[in-house]
Amino acid sequence: MIAGGDDRERSRKKKKTPASEILQREVPFDREAEMGVLGSILLLPEVCDDLASVLRNDDFYDDANRKLFTHLREMHDEGEKIDVTLLVSRLKKAEEYEAIGGAAYLGRLAAAVPNAAHAVYYAKIVAEKATYRKLIEAGTDILRDAYEQTHEARDLVAQAEQRVFSIMDGRSTQSVNSIADILHESMDRIDARMCNEHTEGTVETGYIDFDAMTGGFHQGELIILAARPSMGKTAFAMNIAENISLGSQVPALFISLEMSGVELADRMLCSLARVNGHRLRSGDITAEERGRLMQKANEVSHSPFYVDDSPSRTVSEIAAGARRIVRRDGALGLIVIDYLQLIEPDNSRDPRQEQVAKIARRLKGMARELKVPVLCLSQLNRQAEDSKDHRPKLSHLRESGAIEQDADVVMFVHREEYYQRGEEREQYAGQAEIIIAKQRNGPVGEVELTWEKNYTRFQNKAPDRHDEFDEYAEYQAPSGF
Secondary structure: OHHHHHHHHHHHHHOOOOHHHHOOOOOOOOHHHHHHHHHHHHHOHHHHHHHOOOOOHHHOOOHHHHHHHHHHHHHHHOOOOOOHHHHHHHHHHOOOOOOOOHHHHHHHHHOOOOOOOOHHHHHHHHHHHHHHHHHHHHHHHHHHHHHHOOOOHHHHHHHHHHHHHHHHHOOOOOOOOOHHHHHHHHHHHHHHHHOOOOOOOEEOOOOHHHHHHHOOEEOOOEEEEEEOOOOOHHHHHHHHHHHHHHHOOOOEEEEEOOOOHHHHHHHHHHHHHOOOHHHHHOOOOOHHHHHHHHHHHHHHHOOOEEEEOOOOOOHHHHHHHHHHHHHHHOOOOEEEEEOHHHOOOOOOOOOHHHHHHHHHHHHHHHHHHHOOOEEEEEEEOOHHHHOOOOOOOHHHEOOOOHHHHHOOEEEEEEOHHHHOOHHHHHHOOOEEEEEEEEEOOOOOEEEEEEEEHHHOEEEEOOOOOOHHHHHHHHHHOOOOO
16 A cells, blocks of 8 residues: 555656646636727727727737737827728738638627727726736746745745736836826925925934935935945944834834844844943943843834844845735835845846846835835945045945946945044044935935944934134133133
């Protein structure tokens, strides 16, 4: 019995179950709706413009209907007149007249609808059925791949997710709007800004001068934060995410491809509780500092702050995680990715520069799709350190100029203290600059901040004291002091 069982097991493994046996049903399609679309075009060719953003050639299930729609759309795009006689001539020239059913079928199409008033309605039915078929096709491929087990499970999950989401991503949407409709939204945002109110789709970073220059982070933006190692870019990104999730109670997602979640938590608690991180790692903290850490841990635990510390992620996996948060919480205020060069490419065989270019382009697409600002950290090349003033420039972005092209904002963290020694280092101690080198919708310039090294934290710079106050204090001071 055991031998017979082994034979059956081997036989089952060799036999691949085809999709036709998995799904013993007729695939979804609506022939009447397809005929209604074609009949409407024959009655009123101008409806092709209304159908362009709803329907594609491969949405038609019936082969004859697909060929007819392709010819009708090409005739319209080429500026030709459309009627049954001209269509017959074109079909005969392409040797497809008999394949579509000849005069009998064209006669049925001409009588399929009384008028073209419902052309878009028919088109939406055809498109919906096509989406169902694509879901069935994707599901069948996923089942077959899972049974064959030719790839790692993690890779299959990522591919499955990408296949499903690409079904809707590939469909064109109506993006042509009246300027009047757009102006309504624009004026609402202007009114909110003039009243110093929070505008929808905007999150403030908590850094006053930076928010004044940029207006905060806006939905759909790709923001690149670049710096050389040990300059504080991860700390600055963490501080922004903390300000958004703890201060404004807006959900933030931090993708850490370099550090573990525990390391991030330690850094966050030390930063918020003002505890020296080195002393915490060595266990040399006071009872009072431990109390502050516990208090901040309680506050952070109730904030909508999410961390993904997987060492490898593709853009599709990052987008999927963000979508899950949006479905659960209803919103997402910021996505932070640390950092761009560690994101896995879709095709590892592409040249590295092309890989980075595709990743940057997809990050911008993800930001627009989710309507969330994406703050992505990036490395700089060594040219930044070789320059005389050590100040980073756009040309120092590592591996691809496409980063600069796709980003809405490019900014750098610069601390002159890092490059100095001795007394000069003391002169620049605690000084930091955020250099905004590119801003698609605003000015460029520098924002000065205070760097608290012991707590890995950037703070708003304290306002300078006015000279007249110093003179007044000096005048009032008693002699001998």
